Amino acid sequence: MSDFWDFIQHLFNPRWIFLYFGNAALFILLAIVFAETGFFIGFFLPGDSLLFTAGIFGEDLCKNFYNVPFFIIILIVAFFAILGNIQGYWLGYKSGELLYRKKDSFFFKKKHLILAKLFYNKYKSTALIMSRFLPLFRTFAPIVAGAIRMNFKKFMIYNVIGAIAWTYSIMLAGHYLDKSFPELKNHLEWIVLLIVFITTLPVIIKLKKSKKKKLLI
Template identity: 85%
Template sequence: MSDFWDIVQHLFNPRWIFLYFGNTALFILLAIVFAETGFFIGFFLPGDSLLFTAGIFGKDLSKNFYNVPFFIIILIVAIVAVLGNIQGYWLGYKSGKLLYKKKDSFFFKKKHLILAKIFYNKYKTTALIMSRFLPMFRSFAPIIAGAIRIDFKKFMIYNIIGALTWTFSIMLAGHYLDKRFPELKNHLEWIILLIIFTTTLPVILKLIIKKKALI
C-alpha cells in the first residue's frame, strides 16, 4: 500500500515522471491532459506543470518517441487536449443537470462546478480558451458548455483555439527557457507554484466575490 501512495505522490512531481518513465512518459502526459478535461475528477491533476516540464524535457521526449520533432509532440498533446474537451462536453450534455445534485466527495466538489458556471457565464465561449490556463476551470468549462448545450460547432472552434494556445505557449515556454537558463531544472517546484499562483488566485478571488454578491 505504501508503494502505491508513493507512486501517487510522484505523479504530482512532473520531473519524476519524465526522468523515471522515459519512453512511456509521453503517454502518461497524454492520459493526464485528456483526463483533466474529459472527466470532472481531473481538476486536481498537474496539467500546467506537466506541460511546462515537458517543454524542458522536450529533447528527451522527442528522442524517446521515434525522434519526431518537438513541434509534432506539442501537436499530439494539443489534439488530445481537444479530444478531452469533447469528452467533457458530452459528459455535460448527457449528465450536466445530475452533477448539480451530486453529493460532494474527495474527487468532486459542487462549489467548483458553480464557480466554473459563473466563470463561463461571464466570459461566454471565450471561457473555453481562458480556462485552459486555470486548472479548476479547465476541468469544468467543457462540462458547463455541454450542460447548457451551446452549439457544438462554436464549441469546437474555441476548443481547438484554446488547446493550441495552451499547449504551444506553455510547452514552448519551458523549452526555450531551459535553453536560456539550463539551471531551470533545479528549481522546477518553485516555478510551477509561481505559475499556479499568478494565474489562478486573481480569477478565483474575483469569482468568489461575485458569487457572494449574488447570494
C-alpha cells in the same frame, strides 16, 4: 495502498514523471492532459506545470518518440487536450443536470461546477479559451458547455483554439527558457510552485469574491 498514494503524490512532481518513466513519459503526459478536462475529478491534476516541464525535457521526449520535431510533440499533446474537452462536453451533455444534483465528495464539489457556469455566463464562448489557463475552470468549462447544450461545431472551434494556444504557449515557454537558461532544471521545483501559484491565484480570488457575494445576499 501506500504505494498507490506514493504514486499519486509523485504525479504532482513533473520532474519525477519525466525522469522515472523515460520512454513512457509522453504517454503519462497525454493521459493526464486528457483526464484533466475529460473528467470532473481531473481538476487536481498538474496540467500547467506538467506542460512547462515537458517543454524543458522536450529534446528527451523527441528522442523517445521516433525523433520527431518538438512541434509534433506539442501537436500530439494539443490533440489529446482537444479530445479531453470533447469527453468533458459529452459528460455535461449526457449528465449535466444530474451533476448539479450530485452530492459533494472528495473528488467532486458542486460549487466548482457552479463557479465554472458563472465564469462561462460572463465570458460566453471565449471562456473555453480562457479556461485553458485556469486549472479549476479548465476542467469544468467543457462540462458546462455540454450541460447548456452549446452548439457542438461552435464548441469545437473554441476547443481547438484554446487547446493549441494552451499547449504551444506553455510548452514552448519551457523549451526556450531551458535553451536560454539550462540551469532551470536545477530549480524546477521552485518554478513549478510559481506556476501553480500564478495559475491558481485567479481561481482563489474568484472563490473569495463569490463567497462575499453570498454573504451580502
